[in-house]
Amino acid sequence: MNLRSRLGLLVTAAILLLFGAAVLIALPRGTAPSPSASSPTMKAGMFTPAHDAPDFSLPGSNGSPVTLAGYRGKVVLLTFGFTHCAAVCPTTLATLSQTRKLLGSEANAVQVIFVTVDPERDSADHLRDYLAAFDPTIVGATGSPGALAAVRAKYGVTATKQGDGADYAFAHTSSIFLIDRAGKLRAVMPFGHDPADFVHDVRLLQAG
């Protein structure tokens, strides 16, 4: 190998070394974990800081007043709807029912509460019969229109009556509120997530 060939090889080696160094310099910036990746994140939208979930006391489908304080120590999945709802509410209830099934014995530490936006048709007894078809452990809550509106306002939930006939409906907030064992409103799951996402988030809440 003559001098020029050696020189060529040296230049090549130097370029490769420089390239390798550049990659090494670039890598830490490019692969730095995001702040959210360092701690487990929820599938639902999370609040920071989490405040106390607004409590309420409404007649329940189980024959007792429904309050959040009564479920302290459990993760509460709170949703609003009405039993004559054609699509959204049955889907939500089926999803939450499936979530409890997937959780197995862990579901004992989870309470689903369904607050009606249609007290005219959703009596406590009617709620009990309707909810039992999904999961008999789901508790329904009803009350006077004023009391229910006050609860909705605390959560930013809207419910607008649509139609005047016997088949009237409601356009309403379809999200599910996730309340931890200490009664903090930690997150809100928009409509459309599957049971696996709820299982994921419930486990995070149960872990602390």
Place this chain on the structure above:
Amino acid sequence: MSIIARKRPMRPVAIALGLIVLGAIGWAALAPIRVVSHDAVYEIPHGTYAARTSGKKVDIFPQTIRLTLGVKDVLVLRNADSVPHIFGPTLIMPGQSFRLPFEMASTYSFECTAHPNGGLNVIVDPGPAPGPERLLWRLRRMTGAS
């Protein structure tokens, strides 16, 4: 007199440079995208509600927010106002942040009291696919075009 042209030993250098360029292009086109933060942060400033109730037009953030899966796919709303604001599924209290991740490319329409017309659209685009799309995305990012 004859002149013998000696071949210059540039071939190894050219090959090395070629390999480096090809490697860089291949990496840029195929390597998974990693970013420091997925958060797209928007703040509802203090005084928004007061300004709006006094009849002032307040444009806080765009009517449509565009996110990209795997790149910027977490919407963070901070409420620095003195009153609660409704954003889509929930009420955000003063001083509180709401961090909503997206895992599906779609268009989402939310109610939002921080907007003059009370609504906010979030368009979530799919992440740049491996290949030319990802390569172009990296080039645009490098040149500051996106």
